[in-house]
Amino acid sequence: MFSRGAVVDIRSIGHSTIDSVLRLGYASRFLALTVLGSGVSFRRFRLVIREIYFTGVLSLIIILVSGLFVGMVLGFQGYQTLQTYGSESALGVLVALSLVRELGPVVSALLFASRAGSAMTAEIGLMKATEQLSAMEMMAVDPISRVIAPRFWSGIISMPLLAAMFSAMGVFGGYLIGVVLIGVDEGSFWSQMQSAVDYREDVLNGVIKSFVFGVAVTWIALFEGYDAPPTAEGVSGATTRTVVTSALVILGLDFVLTAFMFRGV
Amino acid sequence: MQRSTLDLWVGLFVIAGIGALVVLALKVGNLSSQTTGDTYEITAHFSNIGGLKPRAPVKSAGVVVGRVADIIFDTQKYEAKVTFKIDKRYQFSKDTSASILTSGLLGEQYVGLETGGDSAMLKPGDSITITQSAVVLEKLIGQFLYGKAQEGAADKK
Secondary structure, three states: OOOHHHHHHHHHHHHHHHHHHHHHHHHHHHHHHHHHOOHHHHHOHHHHHHHHHHHOHHHHHHHHHHHHHHHHHHHHHHHHHHHHOOOHHHHHHHHHHHHHHHHHHHHHHHHHHHHHHHHHHHHHHHHHHOOHHHHHHHOOOOHHHHHHHHHHHHHHHHHHHHHHHHHHHHHHHHHHHHHHHHOOOHHHHHHHHHHHOOHHHHHHHHHHHHHHHHHHHHHHHHHHHHHOOOOHHHHHHHHHHHHHHHHHHHHHHHHHHHHHHOOOO | OOHHHHHHHHHHHHHHHHHHHHHHHHHHHOOOOOOOOOEEEEEEEEOOOOOOOOOOEEEEOOEEEEEEEEEEEEOOOOEEEEEEEEEOOOOOEOOOEEEEEEOOOOOOEEEEEEOOOOOOEOOOOOEEOEEEOOOOHHHHHHHHHHHHHHHHHHHHO
């Protein structure tokens, strides 16, 4: 009925579909095992603290500097546009809302994925390649609860904090440019911002977003590392996939979350 | 790395993160105003404040001389009672008039002070008696249309 070439094509489509579904299944099982095996990380919270240092504290510089510059650029560009309509006093609203709702969670999650996520993947991939994980199993230590779970929780804890710092830094950057440099009235900058930004509607939803991104990015990074072929090439491929997949997942999830959160607004 | 240094950094990180959240919630979200420098308070009653908000600027001749500190509804006069915090450096005469103005066509609203000829100055806690309420655009358009209709009716006669 079909020509031989068509059969091969269709077969390859089926093959890749089954492969990706299988991988998704493995990843979900991996997540379930991680959550189930995280008792140790709470009994020995020191493990998590050590990982928060590597994922959170060491990401601080890039997050703070990027936040400041994003805020400053928003200040400039927002002023240019708002000035055309004579409403440059709304600059504070523009900067704060775009940072708290969107840019804070999304950009800091993208930075987090490339700064901390890639490092996690490479570390765990290399642990696997050098058979450290198998060695742990030999000693009856569960590598998931000893190595994976603390990193997972550290990512979940760090992400919302980093996003909040990013937004706060960005608002400060917008203030620097808008009020200090250009000379927008300081009172209307803050007062309009405060009357427009709602604590629950905007700030809390931003935190929820960054929390979801934190789960997604750490999950992807850890799974890619755990699943990496134990070769140099395999680890490098897994690291690349972590960054690419995380970025796509963050942006996709952001659209879905935004559609749900701000539907009525 | 030493255990105590690591703990210190993580502790600082968590505190900074929570601090940023608090700043976002209070400073960006909403927080009572903090004013810098010495100020004194003056009140004024308006029959309609339009879209005036706390922390809006108080200007005289276009220069910011103070801020709106508080707006409440006076149940005795059935009017809005607005409290201004004026910079100590600026003194205004007793017969100063206050009006609610709009910067630009769609801009934010502010309070304009116009000083009078009285030699006695406003003291802290005094009230401005001559006030002009915010212009409500809908009312203005309504009046304009009504006037036009009247004109048209007069022309027909």
